[in-house]
Amino acid sequence: MSKDGPNWDGLLKWSLAHSDGTGSSRNLSEEDKKWFMEAMQAQSIDVIKRMKEITLVMQTPEQVLQDQGVTPSDIEDMLDELQEHVEAIDMANDLHSIGGLVPLLNYLKNSHGNIRAKAADVVTTIVQNNPKSQQLVMEANGLEPLLSNFTSDPDVTARTKALGAISSLIRHNKPGVAAFRLANGYAALRDALSSDSVRFQRKALNLIQYLLHENNADCQVVNELGFPRVMMHLASSEDAEVREAALRGLLELAKDKKERGTDDNSSEEDEKLKQILQDRIKGISMMSSEDLGAAREERLLVDSLWNACYNEPSSLRDKGLLVLPGEDELPPDIASQHFEPPLRAWSANNAAENKDSTEKKETPLLLGFGPPAGNPGQQ
Numbered sequence: 001m002s003k004d005g006p007n008w009d010g011l012l013k014w015s016l017a018h019s020d021g022t023g024s025s026r027n028l029s030e031e032d033k034k035w036f037m038e039a040m041q042a043q044s045i046d047v048i049k050r051m052k053e054i055t056l057v058m059q060t061p062e063q064v065l066q067d068q069g070v071t072p073s074d075i076e077d078m079l080d081e082l083q084e085h086v087e088a089i090d091m092a093n094d095l096h097s098i099g100g101l102v103p104l105l106n107y108l109k110n111s112h113g114n115i116r117a118k119a120a121d122v123v124t125t126i127v128q129n130n131p132k133s134q135q136l137v138m139e140a141n142g143l144e145p146l147l148s149n150f151t152s153d154p155d156v157t158a159r160t161k162a163l164g165a166i167s168s169l170i171r172h173n174k175p176g177v178a179a180f181r182l183a184n185g186y187a188a189l190r191d192a193l194s195s196d197s198v199r200f201q202r203k204a205l206n207l208i209q210y211l212l213h214e215n216n217a218d219c220q221v222v223n224e225l226g227f228p229r230v231m232m233h234l235a236s237s238e239d240a241e242v243r244e245a246a247l248r249g250l251l252e253l254a255k256d257k258k259e260r261g262t263d264d265n266s267s268e269e270d271e272k273l274k275q276i277l278q279d280r281i282k283g284i285s286m287m288s289s290e291d292l293g294a295a296r297e298e299r300l301l302v303d304s305l306w307n308a309c310y311n312e313p314s315s316l317r318d319k320g321l322l323v324l325p326g327e328d329e330l331p332p333d334i335a336s337q338h339f340e341p342p343l344r345a346w347s348a349n350n351a352a353e354n355k356d357s358t359e360k361k362e363t364p365l366l367l368g369f370g371p372p373a374g375n376p377g378q379q
Contacts, residue, residue: 047085051098054082058103062110072112079107079118083125089133092126096136101126105137108145108162113155120146120161128168134176137169143179151188160200163192167207177211186211186221193230198239205234205245212252219256228253228269235276240298243280247301254308270309277306281315292324 057065057078065075082104086092095101107119123142127134137143146169149162166185170176192204208227211218222228227249234246250273280302284295292299303322306314316322 047088047091048094048098051082051085051091051095051100054078055095055098055100055103058100058107072115075107075110075112075115076118079115079122083118083122086122086126089130092130092133093136095126096133096140101136101142102140105140105142105145108142108149113153113158116149116153117155117158117161120149120158120165123165124161124168127165129172131173134169134173138173138176138179143169143176143183147180147183147185147188151191156195156197156200159192159195160197160203163200163203163207167203167210171210177214181218186218186225190225190227190230193227193234198237198242201234201237201242202239202245205231205242205249209245209248209252212249212256216256216259219253222253228273232269232273232276236279240295244298244301247298247305251301251305251308254305258308273309277302277309277314284316284321285319292321296324296327 057070057075082100086095095104104119104122108116108123110116110119123137123146127137143166146162146166149158150166151159153159153162166180170180189204189208192200195201195204208222212222231246231249231253234242235250237243237246280298284292284299284302287295299316299322303314303316306312314322
């Protein structure tokens, strides 16, 4: 192997020379095997080893890294690499065992907003649909800095990323949901809905919707905190995803009220909701054919919410705008489809594919400390 890298031309010629196109196996000499393995290993890495090296950097004090010329941008790139590694669920679980989870959580308190945001992003990847890592993060008290960033970080991107991590951490995690409630999480979600960031609003609405769907008893808490009024306002948002998320939340509250046979809203709020729905119906009626197709979910939500509140179909049905020509018939429950947990694309892969995922092309890595004095060639 030359210092410039593997001899890919030689590797190609070797492969062609040892392949006759029949798929039959050949007996390789020990010299050929050794050469081939060296060529392959030069372009692959041991992911666990790599994660240990990244952990070493994360454990290095910020001032030491700065003295060595390591910039916040360098740290972000390193966290990007770590995120790629922990996309594999076994690697995500191994991060704790090699001592990397706690240093990662400490980055949530970093002085740079971009690093706090990126650290939360990595946490999201680690805990998403991963009960073992959810438990490990909870045991490491990871929810506390996430909640702190979510509620009070001056950087809205860091707040948004923290909320995304919280959402992944507490989904299908009863202890996580209980801890979120005890930490006054619903009040923080209400405050998030008042943000100027539509992305922050969307994430907050989606988490509210999930929590209400999983536990109807929380509908009372949400009503007492004044969520319906805020969600009614957002149901008229210029952002289609915010409108849809707000309508889904209102639908959950309306279904709960109907099941309990109570009316928690004032007549003023009922009239306001009715006016908002009528305005949405009018807006939908004025849409072009292309926009109508894109607004299918909103059309279904408006009709379902009208039906839940007033026990009758909306005028969208009479106008022929609920199911357009060429569209499928209505699903039996349009709300529940939004609560199916997303699956990791690789979760169904077999053991061989998981093994393959532990090898990646080598890229430059930051090191926490330089080589010992008098030994400049050692790394």
